[in-house]
Structure formats: C-alpha cells, structure tokens
Amino acid sequence: MSGTAPSPKRQKTAPPKKKQVPLAKDADIVLKKVRELKAAMAKPSYKKGPSVAAALVGGAPDAPLPKDQVMEVKNMSNPDVQEKMEKFALDIAKQVIEGRGFTFAVPSRAASNQHYDKSLDRIVLGNNQSSRNFVNVSQARKTAITTRVMQLIHTILGKGIHITKRDLFYTDVKLFVDQSESDGVLDDVATMAGCTRSNLNVVASDKGLVVGRVQFLEDGDSIDCTRMGVGGKAIPPYIDKITDITSDAEFILLVEKDAVYMRLAEDRFYHRYPCIIITAKGQPDVATRMFLTRLKAELGIPVMGLFDSDPYGLKIMSVYMQGSKNMSYDSANLTTSDIKWLGIRPSDLDRYDLPEQCRLDMTKEDIKTGELMLQEPFVKNNPLWVEELTTMMETKQKAEIQALSSFGFQYISTDYLPRKLREGDWV
C-alpha cells in the first residue's frame, strides 16, 4: 500500500503561536455585572421571572403531578437503548405466541397529557398511554411502522452510526409512504423506550455555528473554538460525540442572525469579553438547542440573547426557551428557559437613538403576529416582555440587529454590546 499512499502537496507550516489578546478596558465592569447575575442565579431564592413553559399549557400551572405520574425521558446509553428495542421484540413475540396478536403501549403526546410542573419549571408529559394494536385494522399500519422503526434503530445502534430522518424514511419508502409518518413514529419510539430522540441516533440536520472560549473533544478530535478562524466551528448534529467541554467564558452570547455572528467572530469579540458565541442562523435546529442546553448546564454561565426587534425575533427566542410542544417529552435536553433578552429590544430604538430610516414599518402580517403574541399567556405573564411588545405595537416599528450598522459597522461590538453588558441591561 505504501506505493499508493498520497504524498503531501506541500510541507505543513508550523502552527502559529497562540494569540494573547488582552481583555477590553471595561471588561472588569462587565464581568462584575455578569458574575453578579451568575451568583443571583445560583441562589435558591432566584426568580427567573414568569415561566414561559407555564404559559404554553395555558396560563395557571396545574396541580403538580405525583412523580410516578410523570412520563419523562432520560439520556440513555447506546447499549441500554438497544436492550430496550430487544425487549420490545421479545414482548411482541410473547404476545403473538400467546395468541393475543400484539399491542404497543405508546405514551400519549396529546395536549391533554401535557402538564406544567412548577418545581421543574418545564412542561412534562403525564403517563397517559394509548395502545397501538396490530389486529385493529385502523391501527395495523401504524403498528407495522412502529415495529419497523424499532428494528432500524436497533440496527444503527448496533453499528454505532448516526443517520438522518430522511435516511430512515428511505430504507422503507413503501411502508412509510410519507416522511412525516416515520418522523412521528420516531418520537413515539423514543418515549416508549424512555430515551431522548437523539439517543436513537437519528438526527435532522445541522446548521449551528460556534466560536469563542470553549474547547471540547468531538469524536476524539480536540476542538478549540478560540482558534477556529473567522468562520467558526459547525455544531455537529451528533451532540453525543461532544465530550470534555472546558471553557473560561463568563457568558454565552446567543445570536439570531448569521450576519451578526460573522461581525462578532471577525472582531473576535470573545477575546475582549470572555464569552462563547452561538448562532443557528434563524429558526434553531435541535442540535443547536441541545448544544446550548449542554453548555449552560455544564458551565453554569448566563445566556444572553441578541435578536431582531420584531415579532419573529421574539418567536425564535421562545423556541430556544420553551421549545416545541411536540418535543415536550424531552424539554429537559432541548430548552434553556433562562435566557436574558439583551437586545435589540423595542425600547432600544429610542434609547440608542436609532435613526428613523433604520426603523422599518411593521407589515400587516407583523402587526397581526404581534397582536396574537400579546394575547399569548407566555408573553402576558412577563410584564417586561409585555412592556417591550407594547412599545413595538404602539410605534408600529421594528428593527433588525443590523440596523446598528448605521452607527458604524463595528458599533455593535465596540459600543452597543459593551454598554449593554456594563449596564446589565437585560430583561
């Protein structure tokens, strides 16, 4: 084989020396503010503000469910999930041998089974179950799909590989017919096994980026996100391949827009204000949400959100915070309930004297969405959000984060963000 080994095109240059960039001059004020927030968050008396999760299931929290009535999935190891699949198969065989046909008990993910648990401050599933019976004509097909998905999951877990939902669909198009069928059953199988959907090694796609003060191992490769150039590192769809997370960051900056991420990455904002910068480029995918949740859990540092000042920006922020109802069985791994809204808030438009020409008129669609959001319990319950959203609705003006460019292209990293952080101006 030696004759066929490719020869290097050119000698690799020696790795450049690590840059030593000092913190910003006002970093001590910023760090004091951020550390105060962190200390406050660590106290049992800390109030996060009204929960967004509570609102999702309709305002007032239900009476807390007894622990044995809560259906909540756990992170499980690959062999444990495999064993679960084998148990399902054995159980099917037993039922068939006993002449009972076969039936799956599937945890119900219906709205009526979603409860807000105040102590956990999350939506949890109750233990209602529905049955899926192969000998029932109306359920036979779905039962077959469920069984086939279990078999496929068992195969990929055995190989230790990950696949996409689309790959899964394509292994048996004839049976699944439509991808939504196999996608839906995936969530069923996860709740049945009591594991997260990611534990099934089936992923959607990745679109998140990370740059800044965090290091980790990814599938054994050592990744240092302070040395990822100006483009940063792609957040992998397989979060379980990330281990050994270390960081000297004091906060996480969660950015809605790609363009803002690019600005902060090029300016290497994280050198001057020790942070980790993350974006999912708009609507967040599961991998980015999980990555954020893990960083928050492992590092215990505050998360600051930077979103457009419009109803859509608010919606995206709410997905990071409360997640989607459909994935409520795994809310623990997907949501970061305590994100501080740093900017751009509707009140910023006047406070930062945003020029008239950078304020955009809200469209009819925007106004409609804004009005609907004002009715939503999850906004209603949060006085500061109501205040901000009311300002937006009264002025009928919205603004993108990039509108700050009117003060200079680097204004956001040299003035806006440092001032916000120094003043602790988050809600």
Added chain:
Amino acid sequence: MSGTAPSPKRQKTAPPKKKQVPLAKDADIVLKKVRELKAAMAKPSYKKGPSVAAALVGGAPDAPLPKDQVMEVKNMSNPDVQEKMEKFALDIAKQVIEGRGFTFAVPSRAASNQHYDKSLDRIVLGNNQSSRNFVNVSQARKTAITTRVMQLIHTILGKGIHITKRDLFYTDVKLFVDQSESDGVLDDVATMAGCTRSNLNVVASDKGLVVGRVQFLEDGDSIDCTRMGVGGKAIPPYIDKITDITSDAEFILLVEKDAVYMRLAEDRFYHRYPCIIITAKGQPDVATRMFLTRLKAELGIPVMGLFDSDPYGLKIMSVYMQGSKNMSYDSANLTTSDIKWLGIRPSDLDRYDLPEQCRLDMTKEDIKTGELMLQEPFVKNNPLWVEELTTMMETKQKAEIQALSSFGFQYISTDYLPRKLREGDWV
C-alpha cells in the same frame, strides 16, 4: 485586570494522539483511476467536453475578443482597492471643479456585453461601458448611490474589516431604500475598480462546510480539516483570510446535500479514500464556490460531484460549473468548469438496481424543468448529459442521493462510492 481575568473551569485534557487510519483495501485501484484522470487533465490535448459556458451566451462561441476589448477583474490587494476609491474621488472633484458635473463610466454587465472566450473557456465581459451622470435627472440617484458605496467601501477597507451586504444597506437606508439597489451597485463598483466583489470586503453569508484532507490558516489560526470531528469546519465568508492551503488529498468530493455530507463525515470517508469533502447544503453561496475554485486551482486535483438525480440537482451542479450570468465579470474566481458528474445519475437507477419504492415520480414541475433543460444549449452540447437527462425524462423517475440508504445506511460510503471510483464511472 488580573483579578477579573476569567479562570478556567476545568483543566484542558491533553490532545488525543493523531489517528492512523489505513487507506481502504481497494484504494490503490481508486487512486490509479483518479491519478489517470488528473494526468489526462494536465495534458494540453485534454478535452473537457462541451463547455457549459459557451452555451450560456447562446450556443456557438463568438469570435474571440482581442485582449484589449475584454473587461476582466483581478484579485487586488486591500491598499490597491483603497487607492482606486481615492482615484474615483479625485476624479469626481476634478470634474466638479472644471464645471462638468460628474460622470462615472460603468462597465456594462448587459447580456449584449457577455462574450464566450474559447481559449479561456469562460464567459467574459466586453469593454462596453455605460455612463452614470449626476446632472442627468434620471441618473442622479444611482450616481449618488454609487458614490456613497465607494465611500463606505473605502471606510471598511481602511479598517480592514468585512461586512455583509445587509450591513452595507443599513448604513444609509434613506438613500438606498431597497437592498437590491446597494447590492447591484456593489457589482458596478467592483467592475469599475477592476477587482472582485470579495476584494471590496462585502460578503453575503456562509453556509458551506468542509471536512477531510486539507489544512490551511484562517486569519492566522491553523485549521486541520481531518481533525474537525464529525461536524467539520464552516467555510468562512471571507475567503481571503484563508492562506497556506496544504493537502494530501487526491480528489475533491462535492456533495449537494447536507445529509450525505454528514454520512461521509461520520464515516470519515476521507481516511480510506484520500479526499476533501465539501457541501454548500443545496444552492451554493459565493463563499463555497470561491473556496472550491481555490482548492481546485491550488491543489490541481479532480472534483467529483454527488447530486440528486433530478432536474434541480443538475441545476445546482451547473451553478458550481458556470456560475450566474450576473457575476460573469468574476467567473474566473467563482466557477469550476470541470466537475465530473459521479452520481446519482439517472442511469444509476437501473445500474444499481435501485428498488422501485425509492424512485420517486417526477412532478409536473420537474417534468417541465427537465424539458426546458433539454432545450438549453448547455445540456444540448453535452451528449452524455443529454443521454442521462433523456433517461430521466423517459422513465419520469427521479431519486435523491439518500435513496441509496435502502441498501443500508452506510452503502454509499462502503459500496456505491468506492465502486464508482474504482470503475472511473464519472462523466
């Protein structure tokens, strides 16, 4: 400041030793095929097959333009572009002082000015120019926009930073009104200065990923794409920050779909078959196209394309190969004319016995697009493409790359691609 310096949360683990993964057993056959192709490509007698560029301007090539009648931009250094902007300003001042108002001569990017140069095998712009006169009422606004954009470009070049098109728009919303106005003028300014649009330091956004056997410096950070875990490295929007590219890859695998990239990255396909794997996740952005063009130019290795077998996949491949008409003044930096179509080709459906249920019926829209493409000179000129597309239109079947999952999730990396490469089955 020492009191405020963040303290590491945890000791960084020692970097793991470099994995030594041997090449695949059949790698010698594959490398022989690929090297033969590379050697053939290096010969002056090498025929790339009918040019797609020729077709873009309508079939037969024009008589070659004399060199002094070709308007082609060059990669220019930051100070050189700054100097150009200063010259424009001086020229304006001179005209105004002389009482002539002021006028810009702008290279025409109209279709009538696009010529196919056979020796270059690219579309080039002729030296037709239009004038933009500030004292002409109908041209005053556009002239003002042009001047303002020049001023802003001069500013960002002076700071040595990059901005997005959206940022540029937001610096003067009142003047630009619509982003398409400032975007369009950017191309004008680039052609006027004779530099690429990227030289203006204005970028769109990044969405490309790269993994595999390539190393480079990105803004001084040493990046090794064989050690980027399973997610890979984000291709930065600022390609000029990439320097010192080295590689021991023998070919580049250009992948349409994110999901296929993820499969190959997790399988670390590049260890067994020495290659670089790139995706732009669908329709390619400028940064990914530039990155591919640079890799091809600097490394001189063949590019293999892996696309869906449908009219849309063909369209995406054509963007990598021929680019967009609008950017024809910079076709040299954006197009990779010689991409080999590896798969999935319509003829693969039968040759690889793709199960019936994985073949999708073409929609009316697909059939219409396919019919239109068969009329396009750029397809017509290429007999092998006509053959493939005719097969598609006759069977009225399409297939996504993921359809290969029906043979097993890793079939693409263990069987399909190795066989294709061993047999030199590309067109």
